Amino acid sequence: MSVCRFPACESETGGRDAVFCADHHFACTRAEAGFLLRISISARRAESPADREHLREQLNGYVAQTVRKIQERQDKGASSVA
Ligand SMILES: [Zn+2]
Numbered sequence: 001m002s003v004c005r006f007p008a009c010e011s012e013t014g015g016r017d018a019v020f021c022a023d024h025h026f027a028c029t030r031a032e033a034g035f036l037l038r039i040s041i042s043a044r045r046a047e048s049p050a051d052r053e054h055l056r057e058q059l060n061g062y063v064a065q066t067v068r069k070i071q072e073r074q075d076k077g078a079s080s081v082a
Contacts, residue, residue: 001013004019004020004021004024005019005020005063005067006020006021006024006067006070007067009021009023009024011023011024016044017037017040017041017044018037018040019036019037019040019059019063020033020036024070027070027073027074028066028070032066032069035062036059036062036063036066039055039058039059039062040059042055043055043056043058043059
């Protein structure tokens with residue numbers, strides 16, 4: 001198991017391809033969560049190390065972007081995420 005990628009969060013991720021813990025997974029929109037999961041799975045399944053590396057870098061970028069969006073929504077006090 002790996003640890004949630006959300007800054008300062010130390011919860012375990014929800015599964016092999018999940019990048020966030022359950023709490024932060026549900027803080028994503030459905031589109032964001034689905035998108036991250038697809039890239040994560042692609043990275044794991046990539047046949048060449050170069051492809052895998054490329055996809056992991058992309059995933060890192062998208063994770064950072066998604067974290068910012070979640071933080072923006074939290075800053076706005078959008079408690080309607082549930
Ligand atoms: Zn988390």
